[in-house]
Amino acid sequence: ANEERSFIAVKPDGVERGLVGEILRRFEARGFKILALQLVHPSKELLGEHYKDLAGKPFFPKLLAYMQSGPVAAFVIQGKGAVKIGRAMLGATNPQDSAPGTIRADFALDIGKNVCHGSDSVESAEREIALWFPAGLKPYTRAVDAVIYE
Numbered sequence: 001a002n003e004e005r006s007f008i009a010v011k012p013d014g015v016e017r018g019l020v021g022e023i024l025r026r027f028e029a030r031g032f033k034i035l036a037l038q039l040v041h042p043s044k045e046l047l048g049e050h051y052k053d054l055a056g057k058p059f060f061p062k063l064l065a066y067m068q069s070g071p072v073a074a075f076v077i078q079g080k081g082a083v084k085i086g087r088a089m090l091g092a093t094n095p096q097d098s099a100p101g102t103i104r105a106d107f108a109l110d111i112g113k114n115v116c117h118g119s120d121s122v123e124s125a126e127r128e129i130a131l132w133f134p135a136g137l138k139p140y141t142r143a144v145d146a147v148i149y150e
């Protein structure tokens, strides 16, 4: 149950603005294990697959251009409730609706520049992790987990 994984990404605007450390810090501070970490210049094919559910949407071309405007900081967090808590920490998709204290509320104003991504279900997390980290992940143990979990 403490093995749940989520795919989190700092989008190109967040990388450019120097928010990678701050965003990573929040997930580390919460107690999640960082399982993978890489700066990626995503291809159109990767993004088309990543956002395949949105392919018909009017904002899709703009979304892909935004996601290709610079490197994406891609990472995988692991821990209890990773998917749901990950989403909660990001905040609502539209930063205008994001609750204070969430990443999007604290660092963004527009939906088309909302700084970060997080998987929306365990199934999409597994799909996205395989897509962004095709070489796979190497598990490791942390002594501190004995202090974080009851």
Ligand code: YYY
Pocket (backbone or CB within 6 Å): 054, 059, 063, 092, 093, 111, 112, 114, 116, 117, 118, 120
């Ligand atoms: O999962 P999440 O990122 O919160 O939202 P999605 O509905 O999956 O949309 C993905 C991405 O698309 C969103 O983070 C911003 C962008 N987008 C947009 O630019 N305009 C919209 N009306 C809806 C989404």
Ligand code: MG
Pocket (backbone or CB within 6 Å): 120
């Ligand atoms: Mg989504």
